[in-house]
Amino acid sequence: MALKGNLRSFSFVQLLNLIHLARKTGQLSIQGPNKQALLYFQQGKLAYASQDGQGGSLLDVLYRAKRLTPSQYRALQQRASRYTDKELGLLLVNAGYFTPSEILNVLKNAYRETVRQLFTWAEGNFEFNAQAPPPRGKILVRLGLENLIIEGARHLREWERLQQEIPTLDVALKFVDRPRTNIQDLNLSVEEWRVLSYVSPRNTLRQIANALKLSDMEIRRIVYGLIQAGLVELVRPEAKKLPEIKLAFSDRPKEERVSLLNKIIDRIRSL
Amino acid sequence: MQTVKIVVTGPFNAGKTQFIKTVSEIDVVSTDKKITSDQERVKNTTTVAMDFGRITIDENLVLYLFGTPGQRRFDFMWEILSEGMLGFIVLVDSTRPETFHEARSILETFKAFAPTPYVVAANKQDLEDAWDVEDLRIALRLGDDVKVVPCVATDKESVKKVLLELLYSILEYLEKSDRGRTKSQE
Known part of the structure; x- marks a missing residue:
């Protein structure tokens, strides 16, 4: 049976902890407001992670990690479309470009980075499917979750503060x-x-975050920094109507309100 | 009989109940309860619903002072308390910088409920480790237009000063909003 929920009520760190403790195997998909992520676990360890398709291609991961020059990347791109990541990895190892452990380390770092970005997601529907097969043709790693959970807990504390x-x-x-x-x-x-x-004053933080595809935590962190730097301040959005709370005397003529206030002032002075 | 109210808010243990007690002509009706959270064991009881004091202005007018519960888990009460208020006072314990953050957050919440005048009262100014009022202004990120009034909640004159500063702000607010209305009509 699939494990489903929303990160609002069960955070990503809690999810990782559950997967780690229960030594779960399966696929975790998360659909955020603007982004989506796909992770695969084997016996409670992270085997694969991608966000919006990023991190999916071995070639892209190696290039982003600066393990390939732009010309190598372009040359391999044309050939790589025919191969799965596993086949491409084997090709690169056989050609002497990388050792197997080098490829695994680069992938582990990329998957770790994907997980770190997920710590900033406060909103998103998740589903863990224990029946889903591993992603086809992808190279799987075995990455313990303990350190990531500790790192995530730190993020959670920062999130609460923000x-x-x-x-x-x-x-x-x-x-x-x-x-x-x-x-x-x-x-x-x-x-x-x-x-x-x-x-x-016309743009809410939510609108800015949506326009820039920033998570709740990312926009809060940036805005907090800008406030601390004394550059900006929070204001009520211009378009937003004030709450309809009835204030004292608001229905009285001004003269009457001033007179009542003066009475109160005189009384307080005489206390 | 007309009644008006001023809300006294602020973080837990800022001195709200004492502030009201000092000027109220009746014994403050307080609904204190034993504290359950370990972090908040600075004192043994806290205000869980509200407490209120009364000042009779004349035979037709009574001013009530309402104190809000200091703990955020009772913040559902705040909006109810804001209804029909003249203005509000944010009481801050000047000796506990760890609560400034909470004070700022409470201030923002109340400002969102109602566009009404307010003052910040820097309480416990008689204590040696009290923060200076101007330092407090910076820590709370308050603009120069916000009145930060030094206060000792056990001292009647000091509490009166805070109330009067709020009332003067309300008068100024009335003048300004009336001028604004006249301009827009022109």
Whole structure:
């Protein structure tokens, strides 16, 4: 029977822990708001991981790990389409380009990185299918989950802190009137610049995250950094209506409200 | 008889119940309960629903002071308490920087409930390790337009000062919103 749920109620770290402790074998698929991921486990160890198809091709993994030059990559790309990863790996080993352990290490690092990115997902439907076969033609590794779970728990704590700092994504950003920091002294990452380009009281954080395909945690982390740097502040989105809470005297004429307030002020002074 | 209310909010153990007790003409009606969480064993009881004090303004007008529960698990009460308030006071324990974060979060929550004036009261200023008011402003990321008033919740004059600062802010707010309305009508 498939194990199904949402990361909101059962986090990715909890899932990894369950798979690790129960020594599960099978395929875990996660469908996030903008992305999807596919992982395969054998007896509680990670065997394969890909996100949005990235990490799926051995050639791409080797190239991203800078183990192939651009010209080698282009030359192999034409031939590789005919082969599965297993066949290509064998070819590269036989041709003396890599040893088997080198290929496995590069793959392990790539799969670890995929798992790290999944720690930032707070939302997404998951399904674990113990009947699913291993991904066809892919090279499987045996990666223990213990360290990843510890790393994930750290992420979880950071996530909880970020959630406290920025409890909702339905708020907007505006540039502070007087930045505490000299912008010229700031070294911003590409992602931070991209978020800055969307800063406007009309755009909620949720909309910015969707536009830039950032997870809840990623947008919170970037915005938190920008707030700490004194560049932006959170504001209520312009389009959002104020909550309909009835305030005291709101239905009275101004003169009456001022008179009532003055009465209260006089009384407090005399206490 | 007309009644108005001011909400006193803030993190756990900030001194909200004491603040109200100091100026209330009645014994504060408090619904304290034994604390269950180990992390919050700074004191033995906490306010789980609300407590309120009363100040009679005249024969036709009564001001109620409502204290919110300090622990976030009771935050469902906050929206209810916000209904019909004149304004609110965020009480912060100046000696416990670990609660500033929570104070900031409570402030944001209340601001979202109602666009009403508020002041921040930096409580326990009589204690040696109290943070300076201006340092507190920076730690809470408050703009220059937000009043941060030093406070000692056990001292009546100090509590009166906080209440008066809030009331002055409400008067200013009324003036501003009225000017805004007149402009938009023009």
